[in-house]
Amino acid sequence: MATPTPGKHNSGQVVATPPVSTPFSASNHPSHPAFSPHGPRSVVPSPQQVKKSPANSSTMFGYPGGGGHPTNSSFGVGYDSPSAAMALGGVSGLELGLEGMGTPLGGVGHLPVGGAHTGSGRGDEEDRARRLGVVMEVLKASQGRISEKGIQHLATRLGLDSIPEEVELKSRSSSRSLIIAGSAISLDIVFANNLVKTVLLQFPTSPPIVNKHVDKASEILMRDLEIKGDESPLSKRVDPFGANLERLAEQDHLSQLNTPFNCFEAVAGIYESLEKLHQWEVEKLRESPEMIGKEQEFVERTAMCTKSGKPIMHARDRLGLSLDYWQEKRRLAHQKGTPKTWALLIECAKKPSAFYTSARTSENWISTEIEKVNPPAEDLLLAAADGPVLDWLEPETTLVPPQGPLKEGETRGDIIELVDETTGLRRPEVMFVAKFDPPLIVPGSVAAQIYHLADLTFDVSQPSPYFDHLLFPRSAEEQFNNDGRVIKREATVPIFEKDGEKTTRTHKNNLWVEGFEYGYTLTELPFSHPRQLVEMLPYLRQYAFTSTLLQKSFGASSRALSKPAKQTIVQSTRSDFDSFMAGMFSTKEKTMDVSLKPGPQLRITFEHHDGPKYPANIGFEIKHNGVVEVVEENVVSKDQMSDKKQLTEADLAKMLEITEDFGILVEYVLRRL
Template sequence: MTTPTPMMNTPQKQAPASSSPAPRSVPAMVNFDSPAAFGLLAEGGVGMGISMSGMGMSSLGFTASAMGRADEDERRRRLQSIISTLKSRPGRVGPKGILDLCQTEGLSAVEESGVLVLQIGNESLCEIPVRNGEVVPEEVALGINGDEHDYAATASKILGDSLKPLPGMAKINVSLERFAHNLEKLLRIDHLSGPQNGGLSCYKAIFGVYTSLKKLFDHEKKAAMALRDSGDPLASYKAEREVLCKKSGRPRLNAGGRLGLSLEYWMDRRHVLPSHGKGKEAMDIDSQPANNNPEDDDTKMHQIYALTLECESAPASPFSSIRISDAWISDTVEKAPDAPDSDITNLLLNKPTLDWQDPPPTYLPSALPEGEHEALNLDNATGRLPNIRFVAKLSPPLVVPLLVFNYIQQSLNFGTSNDIRVGTFADLALKAGDPDPAMTGAQAEPTYEMRAEKKTLVLGEDGKEEEHRHDNWLYFPRTDYCVVIDSLPFSHPRQLVELLPTLRQYAFTTSLLSQTFGGTAQSLPSTKQPPSSGPRSQSRSKQNLGNDQKEPAVRLDVSVALASNGGPQLRVDIPAANAGSLSADDILACLTDERVTGKRVTLVVDVQSNADLVIKPQNLPTNGTDTTMSDNDKDEKQNVQQQDASVKRLARALEVCMDLGIWVEWVKKTMLAEGR
């Protein structure tokens, strides 16, 4: 096989680097002869300069019964285990560190004429220039055989960025961990494409899926553009994000600092569009540099949920083995409305039916011809199926209820693995770093409520920004056990596209609640009864309202139910604009569904398929008009129209800001003020 030629003219602009654990310092000498030294290890290496993050005590050979005094052989075994663990960690960025890393990985690497040459198997080669004893990340070049999508150029930039220090990090402290992670992905692809699988190219398989998904994306974007004003300089942005969040997703190669093919299916605050630059050319997404979108540089505002499509080793099966094809969908993309196999449901809803194709299996020769060790014969002769399958890895992982997880399993036809994480939504999605009471074996129920104090900037009557304090409480009326989804095996991209509406429901819910209750939220002990049904709630309310006599915090109560069929449902209790300070009795009455006119408004938010929001106001006034049924048909129709318009405004506002605190302030100032 020919040696790939690297592409040296890689872009110079630095993409945002992904986060990684801080580098760890290793002392020159540590005496492990005394039990006290092992006691320090058990407490995380305090005082020794060794970070135990990621090192479980069992991986170091320690057990509860082995922490006492041991003989010399046991001490020596433990010491060797520690040394082996430390040696397995990549060193610091530099020529020697990279060469040592390659030696550890069994990778051929040499330094020739000021360039580190890394031969990554038979399909790719990486060159890293070295000047004055230091690597030059901006000139890292990766070459891949059969690269038809400029994959190597963008991958080169990701590899180079992983050798650069993160913001605020000293150059001398840059670890090779990020670079090693990317190198491992390339090595895994090469290993799967080895002789044991007939030299089948996983790159070709992934590129084939990308070609079909890109065809579908371009078709849907063109249709979305046709419905927009051609003179709108942001029409391309809006159409692309519409397809990303509501249609079949946006496929990208080497996007967001991730090597490989990503199918992006959700973006937080998609309605917040770029405002920099002047004129159409400055703002049109089509004029941006290749593989660079403005949201990539602002991940805090626009967090993107994506599926990274890869290959993994798995027993051969006619229903799951990898197939090499770029014809997963027809050239017309959609079926004709009068086609005999068109979906009648889509026809009634005036929705297109996608014309998916089913490529034939990719067979390997039963035995390689004599003299051919890496050749792949993809003729029509039936041979053996490759022991490789497609897998979609979720970035970030997603938390869904158990019933939803079972539905996904049935859709993709795969069994449950032994390493799934089960717990409550609050513990898995909002307090992921805390131990889950549901999995500790304790008799107590899982966390029932959470509390977080937040500060929200709002515009005052004089047009100046004001800071309002919110005392946010999150309740879970019942225990809904959930699962963390890290990866999903699949055999056809159609399966993933059909799952996107469900994944978006929980991506939106996770982002919305994390913004209000994640990070600084305080988990509270579980209770047998709802917190609103006793004096416990009243005493809490009085304490919270008495924290600051000058400006008491606004009490925001959110109740979450993870409906198995209709998706997540949030009930939000909002103080009215003219309510002032609420008493404990007011809050108690509101939470027990005894409406307090002029004091509090209750809104129910249904997060439906594709994260479409349906707001159900229980006592929301509309422009000062009573929304109850009237004997006059004309008045009744007018009231219904006003209520419908108010509901749509509420949903649109929450979609735009994706922040419960900001949304509540907007409701108080706009909707409630108008109605009183």
């Protein structure tokens, strides 16, 4: 798979201590005594030996003194029970735990013992290291259940300070406050009767553009921790809260290493500029004739999916900035439920080398006027045919003072970029990064174009899978064919009658992949200016829509072909109902062929009313911003003398944009014909 390079411009189960440490003993677990015959007695450590175990030392989790490095650590600290120490404390504890010390790590299962064993029951070093690695990965993935101790352990693992305090509530119930703090964040969690009652997030050293969003962030963290009516404290896990706290800790740690650079302020500055641009585009759309009478939500969604996206701070239970650029069923005025949304998650990250452009702190990435009044000719050539020339600005380089002396146990990179040798001012070792949510599959040529827009070089020397293989992974039984690929699936398609009644029909779908095109999965991308993100959005929408179309007919929304080849459709008329009741109804199988060609171009073929000798063909090209264009068809009537409203190519394109489903489009065309 291609990897980016910078451009020249820039078998039993192991148990860990629960969130509240409680020493285990043989009396607590009679079915699995501590000195079980399942494991050799010679490797069972005593509690005194456990305290001396090397894995219990200050370097167990990759950071000194159990301080909890935000990126390198694997699990929490403070597990003071002997059983937990034996489960996590090196080879002896691991081998003891492999024969059933409990159930919290259900994902581990029976770990295979690979090495030859000696009389003492010890395997070779590599095998023990491998098994310990598996256990640690499971412990890292599952962060435990919600409790004061569990949250304290989580904060320590992430390198944050946690301070418990007694508080007084009006109810005079038993309550405690846990304060989690970093260099730029402060989180106050109040517990009452061991349940979380309030959560307050603050950024004490940040400007108002950061703190004006703290209420939304606190609400998300509270939802992560509160016990709802259908939940139990014994089953509610801390994982969603842990993911959000980890994002805060990562940004806080970067800010601390590059003081006074503030990652939260830098990201909030990008939000301010993109929000200003979004509101301007919404107002411009509101003035257009096609938006007359439309609701504000529809206008904003249209701007999100056709213009520069919609920035949102703290959305969809995730802390941070997201630039939403596409939404499922975007052209429907009223949508039920929560539609799927595609977004770019904007964060700060540590620079891997000096070739990447350092992040800058500014609220002025675009001018107040938004649009250039008299743009030069070269800007007109680069601008979209029907779009304005945006007046982007270049903020000054953000500089920070020289780094102080290294503290004990601290390490530092070697990419110090001095700007002024006299003052020692330097660029922060921080860059902006956009994470694709969800990851987006595009052809290699499109990935190269997106990297070019970000001033990066796309590495084409690495082997890449084919575009269709990324969309639909090849099964072990599927044979590779040099002539192309055929994917056979079936899907249930809704049919809406004129009287409003809804029925369904099963479609047999065949996807014919013509030619081979290399693909690439976009997961994250460094960038230096929000302009770069806006410029790549038309490409992203093009393939977000293409993948949606294909997934509806051949992906998770479809299923493997059933053995009974024929399905029935029962019409809403009385005669058909009577025939159904009499067991005399007729069946009709509907088959649809879809061919995929680079472009992307999609051609659908299905049986016409005139019979199999005259199949219907409609060829579509998916253009930038998910715009659909009909490039070939044989279903539109050419009779200009008819008084009846004729089906047009524009109708076909609009119907596909609205339904986002080939099956529904086929049924629509058959009814109109």
